[in-house]
Amino acid sequence: MSTNHPGHPGGHQPYPRPYLEPAANPTWIGRVQPGNYQPAPGNPGTLPRQTWAVPAAQPRRSPGTLPLLLAGGVLVFGSLLLVVPFLLGNTGITGFVVGFVASLIPLSVVLLTVRLIDRWEPEPNRLLWFAFTWGAAVSIAGTLLIQPVFALAAPTTSEEAFTYFMATVQAPIVEEFTKSLGLLLLVLAARKYFDGPVDGVVFAFTIAAGFAFTENILYFGREIASSSDPGTDLVRIFILRGVMSPFAHAIFTGTTGLIMGFAARRWHSGYAVLAFFIGLLPAMFLHNRWNSMGQDFLVDYFVVQVPIFLVAALGIIFLRLAEGKLTRQRLLEYARAGWFTPAEVEMLATTRGRRQAIRWAASRGRAAQMRAFIKGCTALAFTRQRILSGRDVPVHQHDELEHLRAIPALRAAVLT
Structure with missing residues (x-):
């Protein structure tokens, strides 16, 4: 089913707000307010079609960084x-x-x-x-x-x-x-x-x-x-x-x-x-x-500072896991709109899946192309997160279309 929103390829009306897909908030790291939610733009062709219409109006670009x-x-x-x-x-x-x-x-x-x-x-x-x-x-x-x-x-x-x-x-x-x-x-x-x-x-x-x-x-x-x-x-x-x-x-x-x-x-x-x-x-x-820390430096170091370091390390690991969950959910939304297969989403959303994909691609001389595909898909997922967060939506919708335009070519570079 195509779930496009106005201004995106296909042009169908979105679900009435505040519709929010099940599991659209995978963790607290990626919370989305229902009022900001927009279905992913649909793929007007079939995988791996590489061209589609682009909206005539594009937002004004900033000078960047x-x-x-x-x-x-x-x-x-x-x-x-x-x-x-x-x-x-x-x-x-x-x-x-x-x-x-x-x-x-x-x-x-x-x-x-x-x-x-x-x-x-x-x-x-x-x-x-x-x-x-x-x-x-x-x-x-x-x-x-x-x-x-x-x-x-x-x-x-x-x-x-x-x-x-x-x-x-x-x-x-x-x-x-x-x-x-x-x-x-x-x-x-x-x-x-x-x-x-x-x-x-x-x-x-x-x-x-x-x-x-x-x-x-x-x-x-x-x-x-x-x-x-x-x-x-x-x-x-x-x-x-x-x-x-x-x-x-x-x-x-x-x-x-x-x-x-x-x-x-x-x-x-x-x-x-x-x-x-x-x-x-x-x-x-x-x-x-x-x-x-003074004369009791070693005591303070092992009793206070080492636990703080371990808590920081565990916190970073947790944040990384949350990034994977967020990537999986956002790419699933694109998969339902026709941009990815479920197998691709599972591959892209875990460290193990990415490593296996790179090893498989390396056996065919396509490791660099697979890394580019993974990087592009991850950027697409996080761009969608910015859109759903309500941040600079027109600018990020333009970035979203640019990523979607590139994804089929990145995929084709791996498979050919």
Whole structure:
């Protein structure tokens, strides 16, 4: 049965609102209000027909993420003019080089994790680069500029009291604020790609990875430059920061990204700003708790910090499973409209099914084509989710038609 809505191929009337297909809300991650629900546009031909009519009226396209990337590039360049001399002044050239190389190890661990989280519906590389450079340069520069204000308010009764204040008050507030500003810019200027909690976690982890990378250069390089036993002290600080806590900043900022991602599900710029400030609270709290660990560091680490890490890991796994359920439901709706077979939906909606499909395609020399087909179908499912969420519906309906136009060709590339 064709279940098209006006303006889409076929032109049949939709079911009367607030009709909502059974199981259209597979989990809380993809809730759809009945008033926003629209049946999927029907396929006017039979599988695998590759052409169909396109509506004459198309919405006006926005400049996309180009303004964000240009502004980000300018900010990064200006920030490096402040950050690089600061690092060299504290580490020296030798310390800087050693710190840079050593910092690549924990950075690789975090970015590999980001890649694993982001594999289901990958974010554009240009936005991930924006997030990383924001964390590595802009947020560091912002921290350096704001720190002196807090230093004026810090207690001066002793060096210990001053250091403790800067570590437990200044660092959590300033660092989380400057890192999360990048998240706010992404959700406001690239909201097409920032539309759920997984996106929030991915962008937050990437920003935090950049921040920790630059901070590690400082810490590692400073041990080389100022220690009487640089080798031993470098190993000690590397174990602490590179082995025991490579995800510390990621988890802090990840809480902000998670909350902002949930707010992005029901788009409104006011929700984004409110979620930004709400999300800062747990991030600052976790950062404060980490920096407050003193003589009982190992006890606090294993009793408090390790469980927090495990809860974060389980939460990310749950979000990934929810993404699969969401993909399955949205593609089932397209299957009922004639775009996919049930077998294709089952293959596309599970990690195991995707792996088997890629292995089968690889045996025929079509692995790259199968990956492109999977990526296109996943993008289609999430585009439909944006439509059903009521976010920028005309723009995303245009994107939906573009995806539908491409799907038959992507399928044919695998099968031929």
